[in-house]
Amino acid sequence: MDLFNNSPISNILPFDGDVHYYGSIFDSKSANHYFDQLLKNILWQNDQAIIFGKLMVTKRKVAWYGDEPFLYTYSKTTKSALPWTKELLELKQIIENQSGERFNSCLLNLYHTGEEGMSWHSDDEKDLKKNGAIGSLSLGAARKFAFKHKVTKQTVSVVLENGSLLLMKGSTQSNWLHRLPPTKKITTPRINLTFRTIVT
Ligand SMILES: O=C(O)CCC(=O)C(=O)O
Numbered sequence: 001m002d003l004f005n006n007s008p009i010s011n012i013l014p015f016d017g018d019v020h021y022y023g024s025i026f027d028s029k030s031a032n033h034y035f036d037q038l039l040k041n042i043l044w045q046n047d048q049a050i051i052f053g054k055l056m057v058t059k060r061k062v063a064w065y066g067d068e069p070f071l072y073t074y075s076k077t078t079k080s081a082l083p084w085t086k087e088l089l090e091l092k093q094i095i096e097n098q099s100g101e102r103f104n105s106c107l108l109n110l111y112h113t114g115e116e117g118m119s120w121h122s123d124d125e126k127d128l129k130k131n132g133a134i135g136s137l138s139l140g141a142a143r144k145f146a147f148k149h150k151v152t153k154q155t156v157s158v159v160l161e162n163g164s165l166l167l168m169k170g171s172t173q174s175n176w177l178h179r180l181p182p183t184k185k186i187t188t189p190r191i192n193l194t195f196r197t198i199v200t
C-alpha cells in the first residue's frame, strides 16, 4: 500500500456534490494481484439492461456481494448479494480505512475492453442509503470517468488509474449523473468495485 499518496484531496465537483479522487492507493504489484484474484474468484455474470424498451444482455459482466443476501433492483432485475470473498473483505477494510466510511455491499463491473462502458446514470436507487458514500476502486486499464450536472449540464471528468480510489458522497447522486464513456483506444480489461450501503 502507498501510505504517502492518500491525503484527502479537494472536491473535484464545483458545486452540488462531493467527489474525492485519491489516485492510486496500491502499488502496481498489489493492484495486479487483486485484479487477478477477482477475475478468477468472483462469480461474474452478464448484466441485463433495458435499451430502447427491449431487455438486452450486456457484454459487461457484473457481480453483487454483501454482508447479507441483500436484494438490489435496477434495470428491472433483482439480484441477491453473495457472501464476501477473502479479497473483497480485505479491499472493503482498506477502503473503509482510507475513506473513513462504512459499507455493507459491493457491486463489481468487469469491462473486457474499452468498447464496454456504462451510460449516464446516478446511483440513487431506493435500496441505497440516501446521500450515502460510494467508494469506487479501479483495477486494470485506466479509464476516463465523467460527471454531468442534471440541471446546468456542466461536465467534469477524471482518469481512474489502476489501483485508484474515488469517493462520491453527500448530494452527488441527487445532482449529478456519471458515466464510463466507451473508447476504441483501450483494448485491455478493467475491474471496478463500488462499495455501497444498502438500507436494512
Ligand atoms: O466503472 C465505473 O467506474 C463506474 C461504475 C458505476 O458507475 C456503477 O457501477 O454504478
Ligand SMILES: [Fe+2]
Residues within 6 Å of the ligand: 121, 122, 123, 178
Ligand atoms: Fe454508478
